[in-house]
Amino acid sequence: MPAPYSTDLRQRVINAYESKQGSQRQLAERFQVSVSFIKRLIRRYRDTGQVTSLPHGGGAIAKIRNSSLAVIEQLVDEQPDAILEELCSGFAAKSGVEVSVTTMHRAVQRLKLTTKKNTIC
Known part of the structure; x- marks a missing residue:
């Protein structure tokens, strides 16, 4: 911008x-x-009567805040082979906040952790 x-x-x-x-x-x-x-x-x-520019309008509020990253880290520690969908449901159970797989993926990346990509039956 x-x-x-x-x-x-x-x-x-x-x-x-x-x-x-x-x-x-x-x-x-x-x-x-x-x-x-x-x-x-x-x-x-x-x-x-002003000519100054308007302030920035803001943006979307993050569903997973920095304080909630510890919950995700704990979930990954408990179940290192969990897929993102499982992390989403575990996070929703512990925090009460439902997030998408994409949001969870960004949070896991922010923590520099890895997750399983798919399930093999």
């Missing part, structure tokens, strides 16, 4: 817009930004 435009650039755009140095499209060409950026910046400036 690219970094937000600098506050200096944003302020220069607003100053140029307020002093009527061109249309929004002309300002976009002059400052080499998109027209949608100009529109959003002007709207934000009118609504809040």
